[in-house]
Amino acid sequence: MTIPLFYSLRNLWARKLTTVLTAAGMALVVFVFSAVQMLDTGLRQTLIATGQEDNIHVTRRSSNAEISSIVDRQQAAVIETQPEIALDANGVRLVSKEVVVLITLPKRETGVATNVTTRGIGLQGFALRPQLQIVAGRSFQPGASEVIVGSSIAQRFAGAAIGSQLRFGGREWRVVGHFAAKGSAYDSELWVDADQLQQAFRRNAWSAVVARLADAATLPAVQARLSEDPRLTLDIQSEQRFFEGQSKALSNFISYLGMTLSIIFSIGAMIGATITMYAAVATRTAEIGTLRALGFRRSSILIAFLSEAVFLGLVGGVVGVMFASLMQLVHISTLNWQSFSELAFDFVLTPKIIATSLAFALMMGLLGGFLPAVRAARMAIVDALRAV
């Protein structure tokens, strides 16, 4: 009982310029809509990938970031001796007491001085992060003023080449290797020996303690015990949760701003669709009258015009998502407000983003086409036929 879909499609084809312009407006909105989600997803994936699920991450209570956290020797010792902590093949406890400081390095291309997280790790630090691999050179020697550089820092910062010297904490550090950590936040860090970093910055406490649990399920028990211990004023979380939390402020900002803009922009695109569809209805008034006279119901007319508008939205959506998918080639590096340091991440396209973007596009078409379709369906047949 419905007017065939190809009637609607061919009408779009018949007025190509208008269709292209209207769909282009929608495509731009969809591009913004999906690019923002891709950015947010990329940011979150980067930080989630940073943390291991069965690692616990300990910082001072409500310090929110490692650089403002202090865990003293006594507190660190309590953490270290928890019975749930896993042992490595040699029977050594998998614990790394870490010092995190920020240093300033100039970016290679712009020369902008940028905060970079520098992490001093204990001997077990590598074993705790299996995702990390040395891709060039070698690791630092314990006890030496040597530094290894994460892959996105190596790409973007001057003086990060193997063999060159970096100056911070009152001494020279030799770059001896580059590492990659599967797109996690560690890729935006410098790693050195924890003792060396402590000495250079005259610290006698740690910023964080990271340890592997033999069984991830014991986390709540460890958390409960440690938070009751009056000697400790510490936050104990899974490493994954901690790093996820690090993305919150930036992620909120990106998604709120992005959604607000998408909605405002979509008003423009929907107005475009409405104008186009009103014009389509006006020029096809006699056709509408004829279809009604032939026995098609008002609802069929409504559906035919709505499908036309929805298809406009679909075209815009597909084109918009296609352009957005090109954004996967772009890398973003910016200041993460929570860790106060440089963080590099990519635009990540997921099936969910494709689906929501297309749904958003169809919605724009539907809303934009609604009033014109109603007008088409409500026309009196006799008046419509007279409009030849």
Add this chain to the structure above:
Amino acid sequence: MANAEPAVAIRHLSKSYRRGGQKVVVLEDMSFDIQAGDFVALMGPSGSGKSTLLNLIAGIDRPDQGELRIGGIDINVLSESELADWRARHVGFIFQFYNLMPVLTAFENVELPLLLTELNARERREHVQLALDMVGLADRVTHYPSELSGGQQQRVAIARAIISDPTILVADEPTGDLDRVAAEDILALMERLNRELGKTIIMVTHDPQAAQRARSIKHLEKGMLVD
């Protein structure tokens, strides 16, 4: 359809419009029958109400008063959507400007009313072929209206009108936009439909030559039948 019953039975039909706050009477208390198999030409000066009468008979407009039975069905009591379904089954339209969908081919235009039936695609194709054969356009199936002459377009429209085997065919100035030769062609076709297939046709025209082709002529003036 039962033969005893007239194809169209009109009783005390009235219709008026409001134009600029003034009531304009278009049809006043009209009563007459059209027998099945008839070919009636409605004639009269513009404003005489002939087109309004045709619209009422075709079920695309509603009367103010009176009864209107087509093929034994009182169409005044039908709801909006029932009326739409009724039109699909019982009325075939032929318009002055053909009113073909410009984005559909001749074949698809003729097929359109069949989409409102239960027929499957194969049956529809057969019916359409037959109808296009009958109007002499079997070789134009894939052409779009813009690729056809006026006379050819009107034939496509006639094929569309007869495809669902309606009770009545209504034609509003079917030759009004055609040259003499094409007009003769169309009228001959309509005559054939009436004579050979027994189609009941009601045609509005102001062209006396066209009216000559009809079996009977009814003249309207100021909303009333005269003759």
Add this chain to the structure above:
Amino acid sequence: MQVLKLIIGNALRHPLRTLLTTLGLLVAILSFGLLQTVVDAWYAGAARAAPNRLIVRNAVSLVVPLPIHYREKIRAVPGVRAVATSNWFAGVFKEPKNFFPQFAIDPLAYLGMYPEYLIKDDELREFLRDRQGVIIGRKLAQTHGLQVGDTMPLRGTIYPGNWEFVVRAIYDGVTPSTDTTLLFFQWQYLNDSLRIRAPLRANQAGVFVVQVEDAGRAAEIGLAIDQLFKNSPAETLTETEQAFQIGFVKQTESLVIAIRIVSFVVIFIILAVMANTMAMTARERRAEYATLKALGFGPGFLWQLILGESLALAIVGAGAGIALTFPVAQWFGAQMGTLFKSFVVSPETVWMQVICALVVGVLSAIIPAVQASRGRIVDGLRAVS
């Protein structure tokens, strides 16, 4: 006169379409203006900085402090008029989302360098008298409904623990763009507390703010200060306040660039909508344009008609959009609370809105005008009926 009448008459022939198009333009120009204002607000801190103020920070990084005894050494550098400490406090007021900057300062020296903060004399005296007193900006006070005498507990993040403060003064800005979202309290109070709570962290300054006598010698004096501490355990890096602020903003630059790009996307969206309107309109009037040409009007006349109509739509829509930018920006700035220090629509933004509108108006008219003036009269006339 006739032309103008034709243009206006034509524009009003499809009132709904005209209304929708101008509405679309309004939305686009408005959001473009708001986005530009967001970007401006981002850089506002840097633009406001006085050229005669320097910031001395630890050369390693902003978050590494400097020993407090540097203060006297810096004061002794020739050309330095005043020195004040300033520690970034980063306390949480009620909830983390209520972010606003907080500084522990040397009150008299610091406030003396910032004449743009206006404080009533009696309130200032009260502030100096109360160790736990704070001065807050007008906007901050309004956002949280704070008044002089209210208590203000902060939960420390860099300096752990709960800190109790009392509002003793509220400052106003000299100009609307002055940042009045800040909180200041006495560095001495922070330091005294740290001596008890965390002795190792006492006697440290986050940064020193230095006022020089001659802004022209700022760079030279900065170098002299850095030279002073060369090869000491805590080397310094001195830059003008402006460079300091820009450095901070630069690190978030990729986001700002993204916003800037996006603000032009909306112009393209509306360009598509507007060009479509003009193309549809021109197509519907083919017969009329052909008639005009048949009457002897040249292509120039058609250009005038089409361009005039397009520009008229653009000007009306953009005009309303620009007019609305001001109240909406004010509302938006108020909603954002203390996130943006100042949220003022700049004249540059308005000029850019005007230019965008004119460009959209002209570009939309080009295709239809070319088609109308090139099309053959006979074809056009045939389009009648």
